[in-house]
Amino acid sequence: MSATSNGARIAPRRTGVPYLLIVPAILALLLGLGYPLVWQFITAFQEYGLAQQFGKAPDWVGFANFGALVSDGEFWAVLVRSLLFCVVTAFATVLVGVLLALLMNAIGRAARLTLQISLLLAWATPVAAATTIFIWLFDRRRGVVNYLLDLLPGVDMNRYDWLGHPLTFFFVASILIVWMSVPFVAFAVYAGLTQVSEEVLEAAQLDGAGGWQRYRLIIGPMIRPVLSIVLLLQLIWDLRVFAQITLLKDAGSKSGDFDLLGTYIYKLGASANDFGMASAVSIVVLIITLAISWVYVRDLLAQDKETR
DSSP states (O other): OOOOOSHHHHHOOOOOHHHHTTTTHHHHHHIIHHHHHHHHHHHHTEEEHHHHHHTTTOOTTHHHHHHHHHHHHHHHHHHHHHHHHHHHHHHHHHHHHHHHHHHHHHHHHHHHHHHHHHHHHHHOOOHHHHHHHHHHHTTTTTTTHHHHTSSTTOOTTOOOOGEEEEHHHHHHHHHHHHHHHHHHHHHHHHHTTTTSSSHHHHHHTTTTOOOOHIIIIIIIHHHHHHHHHHHHHHHHHHHTHHHHHHHHHHSSOOOOOGOOOHHHHHHIIITTOOOHHHHHHHHHHHHHHHHHHHHHHHHHHHHHHHHH
C-alpha cells in the first residue's frame, strides 16, 4: 500500500497480468506431467500387462492392485528399506552440507575457491561416471578400499564383496548418494550464510556467546528456510533414487533384497510387464512425496501468517 500527501493509504490496483504471465508455464507443466500422471492413475486400477502392450483392452480391477500390495511382504520390505535409506542419506547430506558451508564461510578466499571448485566437479560428474568410480573403489578383486583396509593390522578385507551383502551394499550406495548431493546443499546453505549479518555475530561473540550458541541462536534461525527446502528436496530425491542403485546392482547382486522403490517399480513394469502393479506402487510413492511436501508447505503457511 502507498501513502498520499494527507497520510491516507491507497490499496494497490490489482490486475490480471501476473496470472496471464504464468499461464504458459502452467500449460507446459500440464502437458509435460498431466498426461503421464493421468495415465498412471488409470493404469493403477487396471490389469495392464504384456497383452495390453499388443492391443488387448485392459481389464478394470478397481483397488485389486492396491489390495495385492497390502498383502505383499516384498513390497513392505522395499517400502521400509526405501524410507530408512532416504531419511538416513537426506539427513547425512544436510549435515555434511551445513558443515562444508560453515567451513566455506570461515576459511580464506583461496581455500574457499579450491573447495568450491572441488564441490562443483563432484556435482557435475555424471551419475553413470560417479557410480562407476565407486564400483571400482569397492571392487572385491582390484578395489582400492579393500587394498587399503587390508593393510591395517588385524583387518582381513581380501576380496570382500561390498556389493554382495545388503548392509554393505546400501552403505556404499549411501556414500555415493551423499557424495553427489552434498555440493547442492553446501552451496545453498552457504548462500544463506552470506545473508547473516557479521555485526550481529561479532556482537554476540563480544557478549560471550560461543560458536555453538551463535549457530543455535542466530545462524540457525536465519537459515532455517534454506535448511527446510534442501532437506525436503533431499528426502524426495533420495526416496526416488534409481540410476545409482540399478548400476550398483548390475555390478553386484540382482536379488530383491537390494531393491528400493525406484528399482522395484522398474522391475514390476519393465521386467515383469505388470504395469498395473507398477503404477499402483508409483501412486504410493506419489502419496508419500505429497505427505512430505505438505509438512513443508504447512510450515511455510504458518510462517507467512506470523509475518502478517
